[in-house]
Amino acid sequence: MADLCPRFEGAMGIISKRWVGLILFELLHGAKRFTEMETDLPxxxxxxSDRLKMLEKEGIVERNIYSEFPVRIEYILSEKGKALEPVIQEIQKWANDWVPSETAKNTNA
Structure with missing residues (x-):
């Protein structure tokens, strides 16, 4: 059996962490504040916070701090993160075609 490509394995390790896909999907729509994502995501x-720090460390998400009062912090996809858009769109298309809605509901439990 051939060994898996370490880069592929590393990429899957990042994007397969629980909630990362939904966070990336959310950020595809543009910059979001932490509280917006906390409200929108279960x-x-x-x-x-843990997932955003991990994505920032990987260079997939950027954190922008604005010197306002109160301080405004927004998260946005970096160029590296934006490059995942076609991947996420294809997963969404595959899910629409192949994942029954009952299965999708049960994965949030």
């Missing part, structure tokens, strides 16, 4: 603030 994920705890602590876990969202």
């Amino acid at each position: 994920i705890s603030g602590r876990l969202l």
Whole structure:
């Protein structure tokens, strides 16, 4: 059996972490504040923060801090993150074609 490509394995390790796909999907629509994502996604603030830090460390997400009062912090996809858009769109298309709606509902449990 041939060994998996380490780069492919590494990429799958990043995007397959729970909630990362939904966070990326959310950021495809543009910059978001933490509280917006926390409201829109069924994920705890602590876990969202952890995933955003991981994505920032990987260079997929950028955190922009604006010197306003109160301070405004937004998250946006980097060029590396934007490059995932066709991948995410293809996964969405595949899911629409092949994943029954009952299965999709059960994965959020």
